[in-house]
Amino acid sequence: MVEKKGPWTPEEDITLVSYIQEHGPGNWKSVPINTGLLRSGKSCRLRWINYLRPGIKRGNFTQQEDRMIIHLQALLGNRWAAMASYLPQRTDNDIKNYWNAHLKKRLNNSVSDTDQENHNRGALASSSSCSQPNIIAKGQWERQLQTNIHMAKQALSDALSLDNKVAISSHQQQPPQPGNLSTTTYPSSVENISRLLPNWLKSSPKSSQTSSENTSAFNNRFLSRSTSEGFKNYNNLEASETTSFLQERKLDTEAQMSSFGFLENCVFDDAAAQEHDGFVNVPLDEPHELF
DNA sequence: AAGAGTAGCAACCGCATGCAT
DNA sequence: AATGCATGCGGTTGCTACTCT
Structure with a gap:
């Protein structure tokens, strides 16, 4: 065959x-x-x-999904399936494609912008204990990362605490129309x-x-x-x-979270910058608090 | 208007993993 | 313990639609 x-x-x-x-x-x-x-x-x-x-x-990824993917990518690397488990409505393939097509470029741009900025100021995070270039560009990136971690936790928490109300409302949705099998809505x-x-x-x-x-x-x-x-x-x-x-x-x-230690240390080295800007300042809880 | 270049996405490929025998 | 098989996962490819020149 x-x-x-x-x-x-x-x-x-x-x-x-x-x-x-x-x-x-x-x-x-x-x-x-x-x-x-x-x-x-x-x-x-x-x-x-x-x-x-x-x-x-x-279809379109929301801004929240954007941020969540960025955070998860920072935490998990290219473990698309693991990331997809935090975004239940998205497939690993979807997340991977979206990352490669949109977010990676966007981040590269913003990081290179920040690097350029730092270079101009002659302040390239020499005091940091972390040598990763993406993390050297601290400040806003870190705070954003924290915000996203918080959102990831929140989303997970929400996922675990949905009540029957939601289910009931979902049951009121209309069934598919026979013959309406376009690839976008099918x-x-x-x-x-x-x-x-x-x-x-x-x-x-x-x-x-x-x-x-x-x-x-x-x-x-x-x-x-x-x-x-x-x-x-x-x-x-x-x-x-x-x-x-x-x-x-x-x-x-x-097990997954325990491997984040290095990254966490890097990310949260510079705690001083966390107090302003309206970003959520989220201490990294013990992993079990996710549940 | 047409060809070239680019972006986005669906699907494929190959390796890794886990289970059954 | 070894082997084969089915499935999972991440990287890559190729097609299509869109934009630019």
Whole structure:
């Protein structure tokens, strides 16, 4: 079989969504075999995760998302999947593309501007213990970073504390109009997709999934809770499943956060500049306070 | 109006990882 | 413990649309 490459057609999307509706996501190798799609299982998975999956927000990034990505990038580096877990409505691919296309350039410009400024003043942060050029340009950048960390925490906190009210309001959303399958609006919300995929929302067949898939599916379902559309999915979680996942997630985050030490030290070396300008002055709490 | 250059994004590729046997 | 397989992840490519000359 010759695998088809390039952009997906609406017909292929429908075929894939229909199949997932019936069988749930996972076992990607069998998808092209069972559906007749001339795509690799890998391609099907990618299409689902990056485009068809419920809860994905497409289009312009908000200023808040901008800042959050900048912060997360400073903290995590190019770990797009990890960053995506803090922005549940965005895919890692989306974040990566957005970073490469917009934010990196913007930051480079601002950093080079600041460097130039510092150079002109003959004050290139020689007193700093941090040697990274991006961090040498302190002052505003640092304070902005703190603000963004605070926002990241807040967003995460919000994601963990959404109440049923949100879910109820989300249930009042209109179902997708049949035939309205333009690539920009097609399954763009969990509400839409949930009507297409009731079986999947009930439960994916666990026995057919690897544990990493389970984790991933769990991730998707858990993280989608932070969106109004996703709350329905979250409600389908077993309580014990939820608890253990939260514990796992906490441990993951703690491990992740513990590696931030160097950066934190660099970033917060110059504490003197933190008192003004209306930026949120956020002490870096212990990681567990995120939860 | 047309060709060249550029930006944005979807999709692909290859390596890493984790699980099952 | 070793191997094979499925999936996840990050880097890269290539297509399309837009802008500039």
